[in-house]
Amino acid sequence: MKWNIENIQLSELGESVTTESETPGGRDGQVNSGRLGLKSAPAELEMEPFVARNRSLTQQVRDFLRRAIFDETLKSDTDYSVSELSDWLQVSRTPVREAVLQLEEAGLLETRRNKGFRIKAVTASNLASAFQVRFALEPLAAGLVAASGGVSELIESAFLELQSITESPPNDEKLSRFMTADRIFHEAILERAGNPFVTSCVKEARDVTYRRRLTTESPERTWQQILEEHVCIYDALKAGDSLRAVQAMREHIRTTGEEAFAQHGMSVDPLWTAHY
Structure with missing residues (x-):
């Protein structure tokens, strides 16, 4: 797993990695990070996903989207919809919608009437x-x-x-x-x-x-x-x-x-x- 440093963080918090069958949602509860992107995901997101106790599917989606914003997989000049993100990640729309709302509160994106949402440009x-x-x-x-x-x-x-x-x-x-x-x-x-x-x-x-x-x-x-x-x-x-x-x-x-x-x-x- 590439993001081995994250395991240190989980260990510090007393959390552990579960098997695919232990967490509901998506494909056995995992976000399909390899689907993040219009056609294919960048190499840094082509990793083995992990699911930890006390990390909801919404949290996982939010974390993947945050990384996609930071590495500019998601562009600030493009409109996105909850439904297409749901398809890319192969999870239901509910955790995606909740993650989008959390990221909007954090100031990383903005919802657009009848147009979904857009990543906020850095000013x-x-x-x-x-x-x-x-x-x-x-x-x-x-x-x-x-x-x-x-x-x-x-x-x-x-x-x-x-x-x-x-x-x-x-x-x-x-x-x-x-x-x-x-x-x-x-x-x-x-x-x-x-x-x-x-x-x-x-x-x-x-x-x-x-x-x-x-x-x-x-x-x-x-x-x-x-x-x-x-x-x-x-x-x-x-x-x-x-x-x-x-x-x-x-x-x-x-x-x-x-x-x-x-x-x-x-x-x-x-x-x-x-x-x-």
Whole structure:
């Protein structure tokens, strides 16, 4: 299974993988990820699907659609309908409809009268708003984790995965794994911080900022520079140094934001880059 880092997350939450026959819905309860796309799915989605306890079919559909939005399998200039997504994924319309509503609430798509729905394009305004939230709250979360007395197993596992991936030059497969490990690293910090309001706000903001492409030839930051930012965060968390953890996370969000704006051809909003 390609998305092995996700198994770490499930294990941390006390969940386990079930067999196909244990979960109802779709084809034995599984989303057919290979059908995601107009004709054929991209290679990164051609994976063995998994079904975990406490993960409803709606959650699975939502997660697959989120990935399809992030990697631009679903385009912002195209109208989609619940019925065609239901056909592509080979599941009933109900979980698809519920997943679409959840993604609309998260700001990733918008419903269009008599036209289904469309993926929201990234704008300078919503990108700046999302980074304002991340810049304000993720350093706070890092400081709380450092003050709590240590990193969780999930934070450490995700960090070690990031280190392992970057031991050799990047390629498309490694970049996909890196982005997954990065997401889990940040979400694990939020969970460890123990503030559900911070977690909720940042996760929605990350859904917007995650829609950027990490390439093998990024002009903004090298492979090793990105890793080093995570090393600074992890070392501060491990040492229980709250001030250093806040500063390291703030610097990481700042450089990530600058890169995201550059990739979208936008000028940097000074409001969220100011150190306060």
